[in-house]
Amino acid sequence: MTAASREPIISVEGLTMAFGDFVVQKDLTFTVRRGDIFVIMGGSGCGKSTLLRHLIGLQAPAAGKVYYGTQSLWDAETEARLAILRRTGILYQSGALFTSMTLAENVALPLQLYTKLTPAEIGDIVSTKLALVGLAGYEDFFPSAISGGMVKRAGLARAMALDPEILFFDEPSAGLDPITSKRLDDLIIQLRDDLGATIVMVTHELPSIFAIADNSVFLDNVKRTATAGGDPREMIHNTRDPVVREFLTREGTFHENTPAPATALSPSAGAV
Amino acid sequence: MIGQRPALADLTKRIDAIPSVHRLTFDTESLGRWDSAFLTFVLGLVRYARNGQKEVDLAGLPAGVSGLIDLATAVAPHEEAAARVVRPSFVRIFGQACLDLARGTGRLMAFVGEAALSLGRLATGRARFRRSDLWLFIQQAGVDALPIVSLLSLLQGLTMAFLGAAQLKMFGAQVYVANLIGLSMAAEVGAVMTAIIMAGRTGAAYAAQIGTMQVNQEIDALKTMGLEPMDFLVLPRMLALILMMPLLYLYANLLGMLGGGLIAVTVLGMTGDQFANQLFHAVPLSVFVTGLIKSGVFGVLVALSGCMQGVNCGRSAAAVGDATTSAVVTAIVAIIIADGVFGVVAPPFSIQ
């Protein structure tokens, strides 16, 4: 199945994000299709986390629309918006685990809220989810008693609790060692392939970006808008923007190991 | 400029005075070790020169310095950020304060309204929170508060009885010390004192707990899970205080009267029976009923001000501190005002 033939699951049109008078990014337009691993890239402070907050209903746009399918997130009634959000799972940049609950209680909470499973069944699912992120045996730990990377992984387990259609990850691999980070990439691909999830993530990890992303948007820190998008493996060869090139190659020049484009020099597949 | 490094402002003034200067070079032959102060000085000079369209030649600087200068000037200073922090004038500060007050009042109203809606959802069984949280808060606001409430009300009873006894003795009316203690504890001191203790103890804790959750994005996580922070966080805390404050009020009365009795027996030579008898005649039941209602209301006020400051908390450690402070201040002000209202609307006894 080619990228373009899959149905759009999230469409962003002319989105402008602002804090008061301070415009973070303007005129963002892109489409995430079902089954994509979509990456939001850009320098520190360019508004990636803010964009994520707009996509998950935490911050209202200054202008523009966010569509889930054909439904506009910010024009929907509260009930409808919650129904949309129920299809999503979110990993926050800081993990955002509930610090007054154990890891197991954290992961169990969405299950208790939205399923009719018995406590025993929930317990089993929670253990499975924690095992998937390499935290088997940590059920009864409190977030304050585990490391930063472990908090991230527990947050991931909580995001996956309800097997959501769309997963949002804010820098899932920041603070993880290379091996765990590679395992996380594998897990993300598996979530997509086996559960049919769509994944939208913010990441700076070039190896991850090239290994798993199949669509992307690049937010420029200075121009304050999206300057590139599409499959990063093609983007690196197609882009004329020096900032994008510098970001993707780390210093603006090609390396020997720069990945070859998936399809040589075709116009980028995803709408930007 | 051998020897002393001139102040940056002096130097730029001297350069400004000579309009023919178009290019700055550095001679650091005799420079030994250099530190961050030197780097800061050079950086200031470079920024000044580039703003004034003068050329700067970094070649004369030690390699380390010119490298660091390149690094520091690679990213232009954040324009909007600089524009966002201008020193405001007095008029502006005053205007801002008025706007903040109006906005704060609006937020308060909205919060009280939302809390009422949340109670409505509780009544119709649609409010979602963890029962285990409720029990925990009940324990924290109940049993855990007993030691401090015991200490303060016992001492309060002792002190009031002792001071009162000295006065009453002059009229030979020692027996009325029971009336004094009974009425003042039941009508006023019991409710207000427990409320103020709880504002400092529990209201502050609520603000800090919820504020930290705000900082840690936990509130965002709740919202995106479809949980109403009002139901999940505020409601159990409010219920715990509504339930526990009246009980604490009764308990404080008991201990306060016990303290009064101790003085009556030891200092005034009354018997325990006499004191108890006098007490029962002195305090009508209706005073307790008003007191119970009043302390329930105080419970709501303490919980609401704590939770409101927490929910509206900014995203920093300082903001959590501010939230805690204002939670206690708001709660105490609200308690005193409400107490005044109760005194007018439902006076515990009338003066003929």
Ligand SMILES: Nc1ncnc2c1ncn2[C@@H]1O[C@H](COP(=O)(O)OP(=O)(O)OP(=O)(O)O)[C@@H](O)[C@H]1O
């Ligand atoms: N609450 C806020 N009020 C005002 N400005 C904010 C607020 N939160 C973020 N900003 C500004 O918005 C911009 C984008 O912030 P954001 O957190 O989205 O960056 P980011 O791209 O996620 O960065 P990073 O990669 O470091 O996480 C920053 O310039 C920041 O100063």
Ligand SMILES: [Mg+2]
């Ligand atoms: Mg971020």
